[in-house]
Structure formats: structure tokens, C-alpha cells
Amino acid sequence: MTATIDPASPADIAELRQLYYAVYGPHYPSALGTDPDAMLRLIADPDTLWLVARCPDTGALTASAAIHGEPGGRVGRLEGLAVHPGHRAGGLASALTDELCRRTLGTGRLDSVYATVRTVSAGPQRVVARNGFRPLGLLANAVDLSARESLALYARHSAGVLDRRIPVAEVPAPLAPLLRAAERSLGIDYGRTRTTAPRPVPARPAAPADRLEMIEAPGFVRRRFRDRFPGAERWFYPLHLPNTLLVPDDDGFEVYAYLNRAGRYSSLVAAYPEPEAAAAWLEPITRALTRAGAGYVEALLPLARHDLLSTFLAQGFIPGALYPAMRPETDGDGRHDYVVMSRTAEQIDFRGVVADGPLQPYLDAYLSTWASTYLPPFEVAS
Structure with a gap:
């Protein structure tokens, strides 16, 4: 059953906080899923595209992700990718990621989007890889969740951007x-x-x-x-x-x-x-x-x-x-x-x-x- 994907709204904040708690528990370090005021600012930010997926039958919020962009540098960050534990078999993570990239990279708003991905399993790495992201490196001991974890850095570039790299002597x-x-x-x-x-x-x-x-x-x-x-x-x-x-x-x-x-x-x-x-x-x-x-x-x-x-x-x-x-x-x-x-x-x-x-x-x-x-x-x- 295909989920409905829409921009996040202020009315979603309470349900979004419940989603991030269900996925990450009490240790999620980002304000995106924990701080109502910061979440409200991100939803209103013209340089942020925040999408949520809903169950077509019940309207319940089942997944969330955002791309926060820097217009001057034309680079964006994929963040807050979360899928409710009861809906992980439906490809929602890939669907949200693809839609976010289509609306930002595909329209020329950004030249590249990066994501930091957990390395406790191969699953998160494969999700972003299926959506055109390629690995850029390892951030060892980068964050403390329930324990100290290393993250992988991935990025997806618009067509032709890598060809414009300036050589380094x-x-x-x-x-x-x-x-x-x-x-x-x-x-x-x-x-x-x-x-x-x-x-x-x-x-x-x-x-x-x-x-x-x-x-x-x-x-x-x-x-x-x-x-x-x-x-x-x-x-x-x-x-x-x-x-x-x-x-x-x-x-x-x-x-x-x-x-x-x-x-x-x-x-x-x-x-x-x-x-x-x-x-x-x-x-x-x-x-x-x-x-x-x-x-x-x-x-x-x-x-x-x-x-x-x-x-x-x-x-x-x-x-x-x-x-x-x-x-x-x-x-x-x-x-x-x-x-x-x-x-x-x-x-x-x-x-x-x-x-x-x-x-x-x-x-x-x-x-x-x-x-x-x-x-x-x-x-x-x-």
C-alpha cells in the first residue's frame, strides 16, 4: 500500500516527536525530533524541505526526513530519516529520500546533498546507496547515542558537478x-x-x-x-x-x-x-x-x-x-x-x-x- 508523502506542518510536531522517540528512544541528539520550537523554525525555513509519510488508511504519521540547504554553497544535509518500527518493510526510507532529492537536486536548488549514516548495521548505508548516495568516509566515534557510535558520510551530487572539481597540487x-x-x-x-x-x-x-x-x-x-x-x-x-x-x-x-x-x-x-x-x-x-x-x-x-x-x-x-x-x-x-x-x-x-x-x-x-x-x-x- 502506497504511503502519502506531504510536507511537514506545525500540526505534526507532537506526532513527529513520538515517531523519533519510537525510533531512537530518549537519546536522539538532534533538535529536529525533540525540540518543538526548533522543529517549528525548520518547518517554516524556506531553505529546509521536510517531508512526512502517512498511512493512507489511518493518516497516521509513519516516516519523516528533511533536507536542510545552504543556498550560497548549494549544499544540503539529509537529516532526521526515521521510519516507525511497525512500517519498516514498505520501502518508506527510500521513497522519502528519493522524493527529497528529486525536489532539491532535481530542480537545481542544490548541487549536492550529504548524509551521516549509522554503522551499527549495513541497512542504513544501503538505504542511501539505493538512492544514489556514495560513501565519502568514516567519522569515528562521532556521536553518543546509547553508546559511542561511528558514522559514515555519504553524498549525492547533481549531474556534472564532480567534473567541475578544482585540481589540488x-x-x-x-x-x-x-x-x-x-x-x-x-x-x-x-x-x-x-x-x-x-x-x-x-x-x-x-x-x-x-x-x-x-x-x-x-x-x-x-x-x-x-x-x-x-x-x-x-x-x-x-x-x-x-x-x-x-x-x-x-x-x-x-x-x-x-x-x-x-x-x-x-x-x-x-x-x-x-x-x-x-x-x-x-x-x-x-x-x-x-x-x-x-x-x-x-x-x-x-x-x-x-x-x-x-x-x-x-x-x-x-x-x-x-x-x-x-x-x-x-x-x-x-x-x-x-x-x-x-x-x-x-x-x-x-x-x-x-x-x-x-x-x-x-x-x-x-x-x-x-x-x-x-x-x-x-x-x-x-
Whole structure:
């Protein structure tokens, strides 16, 4: 029996919260399925398309998913995909995903849509793969639900977008396994990209009071952030509004982060005046977020920024995912590739990770880079 698919409305909020509780229990870390005010804002947001599926006989809400877009960057995020446990055999997840992509990618509103997918089983990976999404990498220890879980990053591009990628001359050598995995998975070519040694990390100048202040005032932080960054082109991470501000005693820079205490993760969104100003402070910035409860910290960096990638590598960040043709160049028709760099303060239990076939090269690449970063080289004594 074919379900009815319609846009979500404010009248659906109570039933949507019941749906997300039935699917995820009390640990779902997103406001999309738990916070009525945030849900109302998303339903009214012109850059968000939120669809729900209903039983044609009873009208009961059986599934939900949304795509939240960034018009300037022409990238969207598939989020909140949930199907009621009693209706999982009818293909509702695929139907909703396909309809969302048809109404966004198919109309030219967006150039790509990404999704983070659970790896506790192969099912969620296969759902998005059936709808044209391809794996981009692994986000190890990315979120805390009932336990710490790793997520897979998938994306679907509009026709011709990958052909507009801007070539990158060189990258730090530890990114080589990730590039090879992307070539195998996506059929793109990095054969002309050289791998060279990471560049020296800038030394942090000594200061009488070597401290960071962390300000958690979401309204203030967002207002100040919009004053500093009226456009999204200088953000580390699109589609993430910060709720936390980190500044040193001398006010030499400002780092904006999104801290999710429910999911115990954090994303670095932007740095003012430029990322270079905060580069030498990356270690204390990461420690401050970890102390605040983030067992996982990530940043999205341009593949062409050898200097920033080197800085993050030096502080134990692992390149886990590669998003090709993610964001447009400022002037022109080209698209820049980006890398997801992450660091976790907790032990990674890969025994719980199920990597469907296309995702396996990224798991192998992550393990290889993690081992070379955190394990000492073997020495043979004669």
C-alpha cells in the first residue's frame, strides 16, 4: 500500500516527536525530533524541505526526513530519516529520500546533498546507496547515542558537478590513504596531486596567562558570528550555527564552535579574523571542548589548504572523509574539495562498525592513518 508523502506542518510536531522517540528512544541528539520550537523554525525555513509519510488508511504519521540547504554553497544535509518500527518493510526510507532529492537536486536548488549514516548495521548505508548516495568516509566515534557510535558520510551530487572539481597540487602525505579510497569509491582521479611532508606547525607564543575563555551563550554567539561572517564562504563548516565562542586572554582571535552536549560532539565552525590566527592554539581549543563534554571534535577544511591540514595532523586529528566538489569557488564555476578532520578523546571500538562493501576502503584508510599517527613504529633490535 502506497504511503502519502506531504510536507511537514506545525500540526505534526507532537506526532513527529513520538515517531523519533519510537525510533531512537530518549537519546536522539538532534533538535529536529525533540525540540518543538526548533522543529517549528525548520518547518517554516524556506531553505529546509521536510517531508512526512502517512498511512493512507489511518493518516497516521509513519516516516519523516528533511533536507536542510545552504543556498550560497548549494549544499544540503539529509537529516532526521526515521521510519516507525511497525512500517519498516514498505520501502518508506527510500521513497522519502528519493522524493527529497528529486525536489532539491532535481530542480537545481542544490548541487549536492550529504548524509551521516549509522554503522551499527549495513541497512542504513544501503538505504542511501539505493538512492544514489556514495560513501565519502568514516567519522569515528562521532556521536553518543546509547553508546559511542561511528558514522559514515555519504553524498549525492547533481549531474556534472564532480567534473567541475578544482585540481589540488599537493596535500600532506598522511592524506594519501584517504585519496586512494576516494578514487576507488567515487571513480575520481588524484593522480596529479603530490603527497609531501606536513609543514611545520607555528609555535604558540608564551603568555603570562595562557588561558582560553569559553563562552556558552547561544544567542550572543550567533549574533556575534553573523556580524563577523555575513557570508558562509569563510566558515569551516556549512549548515552548522555555532553556540560556543573560545577566545584567548589577549583577544587575538575568536573560534566559533557548535557543541552538542546530548550527542557529546563538537564542530569547529569558523575562526576570526582568519584560521591562521588560531592555528597555534588548536591543542588548547580541542582540550577545552573535550573538558566541556565533547568526546569528538571535527573540522571541515579545504583540501587545498596544506598549512591548515598540517596543523590539524600535528594535533592528532585524523582525515576520515573527503567531500569532493563540496563548495563553489568565489569567482567562477569550479568546486573545491574538502576534508573532514576529527579527533576523539575516547577509545574507538571498531568491533561495532559494520562497513558495507563500498565503505570498506574508507575504514581501511582510517585505520592506516590512525595507526601511523598514534602507534610508535616497530623497531627490530639486532
